[in-house]
Amino acid sequence: DIQMTQSPSSLSASVGDRVTITCQASQDIGKYLNWYQQKPGKAPKLLIYDASNLEPGVPSRFSGSGSRTDFTFTISSLQPEDVATYYCEQYDNPLHSFGQGTKLEIK
Amino acid sequence: QVQLVQSGAEVKKPGSSVKVSCKASGGTFSNYAISWVRQAPGQGLEWMGGIIPIFGSANYAQKFQGRVTITADESTNTAYMDLSSLTSEDTAVYYCAKTDLWGQGTPVTVSS
Numbered sequence: 001d002i003q004m005t006q007s008p009s010s011l012s013a014s015v016g017d018r019v020t021i022t023c024q025a026s027q028d029i030g031k032y033l034n035w036y037q038q039k040p041g042k043a044p045k046l047l048i049y050d051a052s053n054l055e056p057g058v059p060s061r062f063s064g065s066g067s068r069t070d071f072t073f074t075i076s077s078l079q080p081e082d083v084a085t086y087y088c089e090q091y092d093n094p095l096h097s098f099g100q101g102t103k104l105e106i107k
Numbered sequence: 108q109v110q111l112v113q114s115g116a117e118v119k120k121p122g123s124s125v126k127v128s129c130k131a132s133g134g135t136f137s138n139y140a141i142s143w144v145r146q147a148p149g150q151g152l153e154w155m156g157g158i159i160p161i162f163g164s165a166n167y168a169q170k171f172q173g174r175v176t177i178t179a180d181e182s183t184n185t186a187y188m189d190l191s192s193l194t195s196e197d198t199a200v201y202y203c204a205k206t207d208l209w210g211q212g213t214p215v216t217v218s219s
Contacts, residue, residue: 005129096168
C-alpha cells in the first residue's frame with residue numbers, strides 16, 4: 001500500500017495568516033490526490049481534487065498544488081471557520097490511503 | 108440530489124461480525140467508486156476498501172484483507188461492508204464515500 005506522510009500534525013495560526021500543509025507519497029501517484037476538511041462530529045468535506053482543482057462551492061482561499069510524490073495544501077488567509085482537521089488522500093487506483101491529518105487551530 | 112444513507116449504530120461482541128449498509132438515495136452509484144473509511148475515536152481516517160458497483164469486484168487495504176468484504180447491489184443502489192472477527196480495536200465510525208459525497212457515518216461499538 002502507498003504511505004502518505006502528512007505534516008505538520010498540528011498547527012496554530014492567526015486569523016489572516018497563510019497556512020501550508022504538506023503530504024508526501026511513498027511512490028509516484030501522479031495527481032491522484034484529494035484534500036478534505038473535517039470538523040468534529042461531521043463527515044469529511046472534499047475541498048481539492050486531482051491535487052489542484054477546487055471543488056465547486058469551496059472558497060478560493062483554499063488551494064492545492066504538486067504532483068508525483070510531493071503535494072501542498074494552502075489556505076491563503078485563515079478564517080475562524082477554517083478550524084478543523086485536514087487530510088490528504090491518494091487514490092492511485094485501486095487502493096487509497098489517507099495522511100495522518102493536520103489539526104488546525106486559531107492562535 | 109443523491110445522498111448516501113447508512114444503516115444505524117451497532118453494538119457487537121468481540122469475535123462477531125458487523126454488516127453496514129449504504130444506500131444511494133435519489134440516484135444511482137453504479138458507475139462510481141464507493142469507498143469504506145473508518146475513524147476510531149480521536150483518530151484519523153483509515154481507508155478500508157472500495158468497489159465500483161458496475162464492475163462488482165472490490166479492492167481492500169492490506170490491513171483488512173481476509174476480514175472485510177465489500178459488496179454492492181445495483182438493483183437497490185446499496186453498498187455493504189461486512190467486517191468479521193471484531194475486537195475492541197474495531198470500535199469506530201464507519202463511513203461510505205464517493206469522494207465528494209459521504210454518508211452520515213455508522214458508529215460501531217465492540218464490547219463484551
